[in-house]
Amino acid sequence: MTTIINAPAVTAPQELDRAPRPRRRTTPKFTLGRAMAWVALGAVMLITLIPFYWMLRTSFSTSTSLGSDPGSLLPVDFTFGAYERVLGLATPAEALAEGGSGASINFWVYLRNSLIVATVTTIGQVLFCSMAAYAFARLQWRGRDLVFSAFIAALMVPPIFTTIPNFVTIRELGLLNTYAGIILPTLLMTPFAIFFLRQFFLGISREVEEAAIIDGAGTLRRFFQVILPLGSAPIVTLAILTYITSWNEYFWPQLVGREEEVRVLTVALGVFRSQTPQGGPDWAGLMAATLIAALPILVMFIFLGRRVINSIGYSGVK
Known part of the structure; x- marks a missing residue:
C-alpha cells in the first residue's frame, strides 16, 4: 500500500506579495510655534526691506517737496529728475529747479x-x-x-x-x-x-x-x-x-x-551731499545714485546667492 503525502505548498514570503505603497506627502500641521516662527520671519523681512523701499520712495521725489511731507509713504511730487541728474541727462538749471544741488556726475566714467x-x-x-x-x-x-x-x-x-x-x-x-x-x-x-x-x-x-x-x-x-x-x-x-x-x-x-x-x-556719490537751495544734501539724487550703484550687485546676489551660501556651509563643515 502506497501512502501519498501531499507536500505543503511553498508560499512566497508575505513581504513579496505586498506591492510597495507610494509614500504620501504629509502636510505640516499647524502649530502655534510654527505660526509664531512665520510671523517673526515676516517681521524680519519687512524690517530688512523697509530701508530699500524708503530709498526708492525718496529717489522718485523732488528735493524741494521732501521737507513738506517727510512722513509720506509714497513719493512726494513723483519725478525721474534725480535719476536724470545721476545719469548726466539734466542740466544744472533743471537740477536746481527741482531742489537739487545742481551737481552731476560723469556716471559712465565712474x-x-x-x-x-x-x-x-x-x-x-x-x-x-x-x-x-x-x-x-x-x-x-x-x-x-x-x-x-x-x-x-x-x-x-x-x-x-x-x-x-x-x-x-x-x-x-x-x-x-x-x-x-x-x-x-x-x-x-x-x-x-x-x-x-x-x-x-x-x-x-x-x-x-x-x-x-x-x-x-x-x-x-x-x-x-x-x-x-x-x-x-x-x-x-x-x-x-x-x-x-x-x-x-x-x-x-x-x-x-x-x-x-x-x-x-x-x-563719486559724495557729490550729492553738497548744499542745495534748501540748505541740505540732495537726498533724492543721493538715493537715486546709491540705488543705481547697488543694482548690479543686487541682481548678482539674487541669482547666485544660494550658491554662495551652500559653498560657505560646505567649507565650514569640512
Whole structure:
C-alpha cells in the first residue's frame, strides 16, 4: 500500500506579495510655534526691506517737496529728475529747479572705473589665493602649519590697522591717484580667502592627485588641470564675494583715488551731499545714485546667492 503525502505548498514570503505603497506627502500641521516662527520671519523681512523701499520712495521725489511731507509713504511730487541728474541727462538749471544741488556726475566714467577695479581685484585674489590655499592644503613643506597659523591670526587684525602702512607704501611708490594704488593692497590675497579655499581643497580625494602624479604631472599642472576644475564651486563663490566687496569699497578708494580719472562710483556719490537751495544734501539724487550703484550687485546676489551660501556651509563643515 502506497501512502501519498501531499507536500505543503511553498508560499512566497508575505513581504513579496505586498506591492510597495507610494509614500504620501504629509502636510505640516499647524502649530502655534510654527505660526509664531512665520510671523517673526515676516517681521524680519519687512524690517530688512523697509530701508530699500524708503530709498526708492525718496529717489522718485523732488528735493524741494521732501521737507513738506517727510512722513509720506509714497513719493512726494513723483519725478525721474534725480535719476536724470545721476545719469548726466539734466542740466544744472533743471537740477536746481527741482531742489537739487545742481551737481552731476560723469556716471559712465565712474562706472568704468568701478568695473576695472572690481574685476582686476577679483581675478588677482582668486588666482593667488587659490594657489596659496593649494600650497597649504596639499603640499608638504617645512613651516607650513606655522605660516598658516600666522595667516589665520591676521583674520583677527582689524583692516583699519593696516591702512596707514598701506597708504605710506603706496605714496612712496608714487601710485596715488592710479588704478594700481587702489588695487594693489587687496590684489594678492586675503586671509579669509585662503582659509575658505583651503578648507575645500582638504576634502579633495588624494587618489585623484596621485593618479595625476603617476601620469607625470608636475605641481602646476596638477593645480591647473586637477584641483581648479574640482574646486570650481568655491572658487566661483570667492569670486562673487570678492567682487561685491571690491565694488562696495569706499574708504580706501576715497583715500588714494581722488582724481576724477580713477574715481570709483561709490566715492563719486559724495557729490550729492553738497548744499542745495534748501540748505541740505540732495537726498533724492543721493538715493537715486546709491540705488543705481547697488543694482548690479543686487541682481548678482539674487541669482547666485544660494550658491554662495551652500559653498560657505560646505567649507565650514569640512
